[in-house]
Amino acid sequence: MPGTAELRSLRRRIRSVENTQKITSAMELIAASRIARARQAVEEARPYAEGITQVIRDLATVTDLSDHPLLMRRDPVETVGVIVITSDRGLAGAYNSNALRRAERLIGDLRSDDHDIALYQIGRKGESYFRYRGEEFADTWFGVTDKPAYDDAVEIGERVMADYRDHGIDELYLVYTDFRSSLTQVPTAVRLLPIEPRELSGGQAYPPLFVFEPAPDEILERLLPRYIEHRIFAGLLESAASEHASRQRAMKAASDNAEEIVEDLTREANRARQSAITTEITEIVGGAEALAEG
Numbered sequence: 001m002p003g004t005a006e007l008r009s010l011r012r013r014i015r016s017v018e019n020t021q022k023i024t025s026a027m028e029l030i031a032a033s034r035i036a037r038a039r040q041a042v043e044e045a046r047p048y049a050e051g052i053t054q055v056i057r058d059l060a061t062v063t064d065l066s067d068h069p070l071l072m073r074r075d076p077v078e079t080v081g082v083i084v085i086t087s088d089r090g091l092a093g094a095y096n097s098n099a100l101r102r103a104e105r106l107i108g109d110l111r112s113d114d115h116d117i118a119l120y121q122i123g124r125k126g127e128s129y130f131r132y133r134g135e136e137f138a139d140t141w142f143g144v145t146d147k148p149a150y151d152d153a154v155e156i157g158e159r160v161m162a163d164y165r166d167h168g169i170d171e172l173y174l175v176y177t178d179f180r181s182s183l184t185q186v187p188t189a190v191r192l193l194p195i196e197p198r199e200l201s202g203g204q205a206y207p208p209l210f211v212f213e214p215a216p217d218e219i220l221e222r223l224l225p226r227y228i229e230h231r232i233f234a235g236l237l238e239s240a241a242s243e244h245a246s247r248q249r250a251m252k253a254a255s256d257n258a259e260e261i262v263e264d265l266t267r268e269a270n271r272a273r274q275s276a277i278t279t280e281i282t283e284i285v286g287g288a289e290a291l292a293e294g
Contacts, residue, residue: 080115082120121139
């Protein structure tokens with residue numbers, strides 16, 4: 001029969017699990033508040049993306065984009081750059097593993113086509129994952145995934161576009177997690193470079209008397225890099241919202257599991273306490289009877 005020592009042990013375990021539950025509940029609330037801020041950042045960045053895309057499309061009607069370095073396809077394609085966005089911290093459920101699986105699948109497909117890989121890693125979780133598997137990195141960035149800033153996207157964009165212009169890479173892909181809703185986040189791989197011409201089609205022609213200063217070619221030379229930078233920034237924002245949503249779900253599941261464990265341990269402690277009380281009563285009664293007989 002369980003004794004007093006076991007009862008004390010059960011009570012210590014209950015207190016430990018209850019403390020864990022408080023921590024996971026607090027982390028769930030923090031993640032929920034960050035989801036709202038991350039989604040707000042995505043919405044605030046969208047008008048800029050739509051505006052710059054529309055300007056480029058309209059300029060494409062008055063100038064030829066086919067010979068721009070960021071749109072020209074290369075043949076043969078030897079080295080392909082892959083930007084992978086993961087989190088810097090854990091406790092985010094399947095967020096990182098799903099993104100890394102998507103990246104592994106993309107890298108496997110590219111290598112099966114005899115392409116070399118230049119890996120650009122954003123986030124410590126992906127860095128430790130690929131380093132353990134013997135991958136080498138063209139560059140890494142940490143501390144930018146929780147609250148992405150546009151300056152982070154500019155730094156990343158300048159690096160990868162410099163490598164592209166210098167023929168260090170011949171194509172560039174971005175692997176990020178697309179935030180669809182609080183319950184649905186989809187690991188996604190998109191090609192950033194060369195820019196797909198159809199992405200910039202459908203513009204409206206300017207009136208014949210419209211005067212450009214500077215020339216359309218010079219304007220596009222400045223805008224196309226901003227277009228790539230903003231696509232990277234959008235991927236960072238979507239990934240941040242997905243990370244917080246996944247962490248919220250993971251912490252809620254942990255809190256629910258902790259609550260079930262507390263209930264089970266409480267029932268077990270009650271049984272142990274009742275058993276100890278019964279044992280004590282039996283001993284008292286037995287002792288009283290022995291005294292009476294004596």
